[in-house]
Amino acid sequence: MSKIAEGLLYSESHEWVKVEGNIAVIGVSDFAQAEMGDITYVDMPDEGDEVEKGEDFGALESVKASSELYSPVSGKVVEVNSELEDAPELINEDAYAAWIIKVEMSDEAELEDLLDAKAYAEIAK
Amino acid sequence: MEENIKLTCLHDRHVALGAKMSPFAGFDMPIQYSGITEEHIAVRTKVGVFDVSHMGEVFISGPDAEKYINHIFTNDIRTSKPGQALYGMMLYPDGGTVDDLIVYREFEPDHFLAVVNASNIEKDVDWMLKNAKGFDVKIDNQSEKWGQVAIQGPEAEKTLAQVLKLTNAPEIGFYKYAEGKWNGARLIISRTGYTGEDGFELYTDIKGTQDIWDRLIKAGVTPCGLGCRDTLRFEAGLPLYGDELSPEISPVVAGLSMFCKLDKDEFIGKEAIAAQKADGTPKKIVGIEIFDRAIPRAGYPVELEDGTEVGVVTTGYHSISLDRSICFALVDKAYSALGTKLNIRIRKKVFPGEVIKKRFYQTNYKK
Numbered sequence: 007m008s009k010i011a012e013g014l015l016y017s018e019s020h021e022w023v024k025v026e027g028n029i030a031v032i033g034v035s036d037f038a039q040a041e042m043g044d045i046t047y048v049d050m051p052d053e054g055d056e057v058e059k060g061e062d063f064g065a066l067e068s069v070k071a072s073s074e075l076y077s078p079v080s081g082k083v084v085e086v087n088s089e090l091e092d093a094p095e096l097i098n099e100d101a102y103a104a105w106i107i108k109v110e111m112s113d114e115a116e117l118e119d120l121l122d123a124k125a126y127a128e129i130a131k
Numbered sequence: 132m133e134e135n136i137k138l139t140c141l142h143d144r145h146v147a148l149g150a151k152m153s154p155f156a157g158f159d160m161p162i163q164y165s166g167i168t169e170e171h172i173a174v175r176t177k178v179g180v181f182d183v184s185h186m187g188e189v190f191i192s193g194p195d196a197e198k199y200i201n202h203i204f205t206n207d208i209r210t211s212k213p214g215q216a217l218y219g220m221m222l223y224p225d226g227g228t229v230d231d232l233i234v235y236r237e238f239e240p241d242h243f244l245a246v247v248n249a250s251n252i253e254k255d256v257d258w259m260l261k262n263a264k265g266f267d268v269k270i271d272n273q274s275e276k277w278g279q280v281a282i283q284g285p286e287a288e289k290t291l292a293q294v295l296k297l298t299n300a301p302e303i304g305f306y307k308y309a310e311g312k313w314n315g316a317r318l319i320i321s322r323t324g325y326t327g328e329d330g331f332e333l334y335t336d337i338k339g340t341q342d343i344w345d346r347l348i349k350a351g352v353t354p355c356g357l358g359c360r361d362t363l364r365f366e367a368g369l370p371l372y373g374d375e376l377s378p379e380i381s382p383v384v385a386g387l388s389m390f391c392k393l394d395k396d397e398f399i400g401k402e403a404i405a406a407q408k409a410d411g412t413p414k415k416i417v418g419i420e421i422f423d424r425a426i427p428r429a430g431y432p433v434e435l436e437d438g439t440e441v442g443v444v445t446t447g448y449h450s451i452s453l454d455r456s457i458c459f460a461l462v463d464k465a466y467s468a469l470g471t472k473l474n475i476r477i478r479k480k481v482f483p484g485e486v487i488k489k490r491f492y493q494t495n496y497k498k
Contacts, residue, residue: 043151044168046449047424049478065478067426069167069448070358074478091424 008037008130011102015117016126017078022102023120030079030109030117034066036101037130042068045097048090049075050106055083057109059116064106066097079116081109139184140278140337141344148354156250158185161356171362171451173353174326178284180347181355183332184340187252188277189245189259193268196241203262204234205382205391205398208243211236216306216323219390220382221258222400226407227378228385230255231370233323235308244319248372262399278340282347283330283355283363285495291320291331294350295343300331305496313339325360327367327494365446366453368418368490374429374445375416375459383407384461385416386489415467416445418491419475420457421484424449427458427475433466434474434481441466444475450491456482457491 010016015023020038024031039045047067057063057077064075085108090096096104111117121129137158145152150161161182163170173179191200200208206219213236221229230251235244247255256272263270282290291300303309303322311318316336324330333343348354361371370376375385382391383404391404421427426449433442447458458475466473471486 043163044166046168047426049425049480062478067449069171069362069451070162072426072428 008035008040009102010035010037010123010127010130012123014102014123015078015120016123016129017076017120018129019076020130021076021078023078023117024105025117028111028114029084030081030111031105032078032107032109033105034075034097034101035126035130038066038073039097039101042066042073043070044068045094048094048097048106050086050090051083053083053086057081057083057107059113059119066094075106077109078120079109079111080113081111084108084110137185139182140340141182141184141280144341144344144348145182145354148348150354150356153357155357156185156248158249160185161354163356163358164354167356167358167362168451170353170355171359174284174328174355174359174363175452176285177353178282178286178290179353179355179359180344181281181283181357181360182279182344183281184278185249186279187247187249187255187272187274188279188334189247189252189256190242190271190273191245191259191268192242192271193266194241195266196243196268199263199266199268200234200243200245201395201398202266203259203399204232205400205404206234207392207395208234208236213238214307214309216308216321218306220376220387221255222381222398222404223378224400224403226381226383226400226403228372228376228381229258229378231372231376235319235321238310251372276336277334278337279332279334280340280344280347281324281326281330281332282352283324283326284328287328287330288497290347290350290352294346294352303331314342322497325369326363327369327492328363329495329497361446362448362451365448365459366450366492367494368488368492370416370459371446380416380461381407381412384412384414411464413464414442414461415464416459416489417462417467418457418487418489419444419460419473419484420455420487421475421482423456423482425477425480425482426456427460427477427482427484432476433460433462434476435466436472436474441473452492455491457487459489462486
């Protein structure tokens with residue numbers, strides 16, 4: 007049974023969002039990391055890149071498969087978690103601590119389309 | 132689950148061990164138990180056990196058996212002694228590959244065992260029967276009666292001797308086998324594998340296979356799934372039918388022409404292979420390394436600096452044992468020489484790479 011952290015918002019494609027003012031901190035859920043198995047590489051955008059809600063901004067790679075990452079919100083990437091470049095396994099260890107990118111949101115109303123922990127629990131099984 | 136999917140005789144064991152299961156070649160097979168990386172490392176450094184009961188066992192016997200096998204098989208079976216195995220292919224007349232297989236010469240005269248890929252059992256048996264006209268042979272597909280486990284890794288020999296009490300294991304040479312018994316049933320102890328490490332493949336009946344598996348797991352041997360079977364064979368430079376060999380990919384294209392013996396009088400596909408060897412083929416399977424942690428996967432395009440597509444990745448990984456991002460790719464012959472600079476497109480980015488030798492990992496066979 008995978009963990010679902012309370013207080014975060016979730017997308018149906020298994021990304022989580024933690025809202026800090028107008029910044030969306032984005033990662034993937036524990037369910038997503040468990041489905042992937044050992045993550046060996048995280049393909050991330052560059053700081054300053056624009057991301058669009060619902061469009062892919064990178065990918066997770068396990069030994070066997072790759073899985074695209076979809077941005078839950080639109081905006082500008084203000085920070086990427088460079089720790090993941092050398093230690094992608096941090097996502098396996100704690101998917102809610104290992105954030106991937108921080109996005110300065112251009113439309114905070116997009117957050118309303120995301121799921122709360124309870125609604126996401128219905129999907130992540 | 133897909134209808135009519137087949138189960139091996141160890142299926143309930145995989146489920147009980149909590150394996151991640153997935154359809155492969157018509158069977159519901161374990162992809163991984165503890166994780167591909169951990170299982171891969173177990174085989175490279177200690178020992179692991181694989182369920183390969185999905186593989187096909189076709190027994191070929193009769194007065195014309197040797198002549199018949201040399202007709203359908205690219206290697207020269209006359210060079211094998213009783214108890215010896217040869218690797219080779221069955222080909223279509225145009226040189227395309229029906230399957231790659233191992234043929235064992237049994238100790239009983241005029242008796243052979245062909246072990247074929249699970250995905251091809253039906254196609255292979257049809258092909259064998261179709262090409263048996265005029266030969267006095269019996270072709271007996273016993274795939275459903277036999278189970279098979281592969282015990283692979285530097286401690287494989289010790290594991291056979293200590294856990295399974297197969298104390299003759301050290302005397303069996305590479306690509307040779309010994310006859311044995313397991314609870315009264317025939318047991319074939321073969322020093323073969325698909326990992327690049329020393330190891331054995333044990334063939335026996337269903338009950339015996341279950342008993343052998345249970346003993347190995349109880350003794351702490353790491354159960355290994357098809358996930359690491361693929362990463363291991365890939366590192367060792369071994370082809371997988373469907374990826375590096377196919378009706379469109381001949382052994383010459385795949386760089387395996389050493390298993391096609393053109394000094395034999397004849398075999399199906401010989402003329403095509405001779406011509407391909409003489410004239411070259413439009414495409415070749417090569418190894419490519421990219422200098423990044425990104426992973427080149429099957430289907431990704433191989434490109435020149437100006438974006439022209441010159442090939443496609445057939446298998447690729449971030450190699451577990453070598454910590455390098457490498458792949459097999461089918462590329463235009465003009466770009467197949469070692470050292471050629473080629474790019475691989477991975478999603479939106481292009482990664483520079485170079486053609487390298489296909490045997491990525493130094494194999495550790497007991498010769």
